[in-house]
Amino acid sequence: MFKKTILGFAIILLAMCNNVLAQTITEPLKPKAWTQYQAPFKIVGNLYYVGTYDLACYLIVTPKGNILINTGLSSSYSQILDNITTLGFKPKQTKILLTTQAHFDHLGALAALKKTTKAQFYVNSPDAQVVADGGKSDYEFAKYGTTFAPVTAEKILMPDEKIIVGGSTVQLLHHPGHTKGSCSYLVDVMENGKTYKVLIANMPSIIVDRKFKDVIEYPSISNDYAETFKKMEAINFDIWLASHASQFEMHEKLKANPKYNPLIFADKTGYLKALGELKKAYDNKLIADEK
């Protein structure tokens, strides 16, 4: 009897531990620039920066509800809400949530923000599964277990699909490699009778040390990168933004031009240079992989 009770307790305890472990979220990296404060500001027209110092989050404001692209780390939750409020908007006006990639530093606060705003989450099809399992099926970060709170999308997006809300158009550009469903967004923004094509680019950096051919969880990884570089080189746009502020030198540009001027981000040369450097890293990896 006594032995049976002990065994019973042990089983219950084990089940509890398992449950706790399943809920544990590990954010494997948290550099200071990712959590540091950044004052929100207008980029152009109805497009605003509401992210942290380096984790770029963008708010598109429309009369039919707002779109929020990227949600930073889990700790970015209150910063993003404060930033939206500071700009004079209500978090509850957010109707659609998007992400440029299914990594913990771009959708860490997604589940919590979804709960608060009651917005719908739309995801690029190949990232739907990994977002729904909190990163556990990620080809590289699976080794850390759950890296963000899981979210099931209300809508699955297809390459080049357009999201149209309150007169604003956001087009998904499928740019896989960094994750299976990494994507950029092309946003049409009107200001003073002029339309700006704004590219929110997911710059295709490589995160695996393994040879591409050993990434059995993602067999098309190398080809996907190659296709993405080709597609990204050919994009026409007026303004360049990215998933990380550092990727498009946002702080340097803001420092040199403290007054509102959307054209400080019209940097095609910088974009092609950054893309070229990433392409070089990719080419070098292909050579190293052969050794």
Ligand SMILES: [Zn+2]
């Ligand atoms: Zn990433």
